[in-house]
Amino acid sequence: MEGEFVMSKLYKKDFKWDRLDENTYLVTDEETHDIHILNETAFWLYDKCNDKEKNELIKDFLKECRFDDSTMISEAKKDCEEIIEEMIRLNMIYIK
Numbered sequence: 001m002e003g004e005f006v007m008s009k010l011y012k013k014d015f016k017w018d019r020l021d022e023n024t025y026l027v028t029d030e031e032t033h034d035i036h037i038l039n040e041t042a043f044w045l046y047d048k049c050n051d052k053e054k055n056e057l058i059k060d061f062l063k064e065c066r067f068d069d070s071t072m073i074s075e076a077k078k079d080c081e082e083i084i085e086e087m088i089r090l091n092m093i094y095i096k
Contacts, residue, residue, distance in 0.1 A: 008095045010049040010057060010084070015092065017043070027092065036092060042083050049093050054084055 015036075017027045025043040027036040038046060044064070049057050058080045067073045087093045 007053040007055075009051050009053055010093050011051065011096055012046055012049050012093045013091065029091075034090070036090065041079070042087070045080060045083055046087060046092060049084075054081070057084070 013029065015027045015029050017025055020026050020037075023040045025038045025040075027038055027043070027046065028034070029036075041061075044061060045057060048060065052060070058077055061080055062073055062076060065076065067076060084093070088095065
């Protein structure tokens with residue numbers, strides 16, 4: 001349809017993962033043997049990204065965290081954007 005803008009969606013690669021402790025996850029690409037250590041925020045974003053637009057994923061994260069301070073919301077949003085971009089760069093998630 002002419003003029004229709006479709007947002008790209010995020011998808012995670014199906015990596016093996018283990019929870020090391022309360023705040024740390026080990027995510028392994030068994031094909032390349034790359035290992036990624038993620039904190040709880042990064043893992044949440046990785047785990048929940050399938051079939052979501054980036055802004056939708058960040059909105060869901062902020063809602064889950066129930067931030068009540070606008071400065072904290074702004075900082076968390078910026079952090080989420082950086083984490084998602086890094087996971088894309090590392091081929092942990094991809095855009096389709």
